[in-house]
Amino acid sequence: MLAEDKGLRFEVEVDRTLPVLVGDDEALTKVAVNLLSNAIKFTQQGHVILRLRRAADDLWQIEVEDSGIGIPPHAREYIFDEFRQVDQSSKRLYGGTGLGLAIVQKLARLMGGTVAVQSEVGRGSTFTVTLPLVRAGK
Ligand SMILES: Nc1ncnc2c1ncn2[C@@H]1O[C@H](COP(=O)(O)OP(=O)(O)OP(=O)(O)O)[C@@H](O)[C@H]1O
Ligand SMILES: [Mg+2]
Numbered sequence: 001m002l003a004e005d006k007g008l009r010f011e012v013e014v015d016r017t018l019p020v021l022v023g024d025d026e027a028l029t030k031v032a033v034n035l036l037s038n039a040i041k042f043t044q045q046g047h048v049i050l051r052l053r054r055a056a057d058d059l060w061q062i063e064v065e066d067s068g069i070g071i072p073p074h075a076r077e078y079i080f081d082e083f084r085q086v087d088q089s090s091k092r093l094y095g096g097t098g099l100g101l102a103i104v105q106k107l108a109r110l111m112g113g114t115v116a117v118q119s120e121v122g123r124g125s126t127f128t129v130t131l132p133l134v135r136a137g138k
Contacts, residue, residue: 043068
């Protein structure tokens, strides 16, 4: 589902100090697409923001922030496990198999990075993938 169809404000913020990145395009795209599709799926109104930013001299981040339903504290660890979803009941409101975040975590680790989540129930969630910065020519 597209952010536009739900009337969500979609923003992209790219840090101008980021050097040209050399990375695994396919893996990076999968990470961003999975986080964005979750953000849109679990947000009924407000915004979804994609940020690409410098985190330190040798680190950068892909961050996806939404103003959606949020994730309760007890679920913040297991949502990264395969087939785990906050609502496991048969009457779940949202579709999906529970694989997106497992893929995001696996890819982040393969690239030498980490993924973290911050959230407030009813207010929104922010997923941050931190990756080593690989400069062209290195
Ligand atoms: N942005 C978010 N806001 C609220 N809950 C989220 C968000 N992202 C993930 N979750 C919770 O974490 C669970 C696991 O996410 P994951 O992407 O792994 O699976 P899915 O989206 O349910 O299915 P799939 O990604 O396989 O289509 C979701 O089902 C949902 O409960
Ligand atoms: Mg998903």
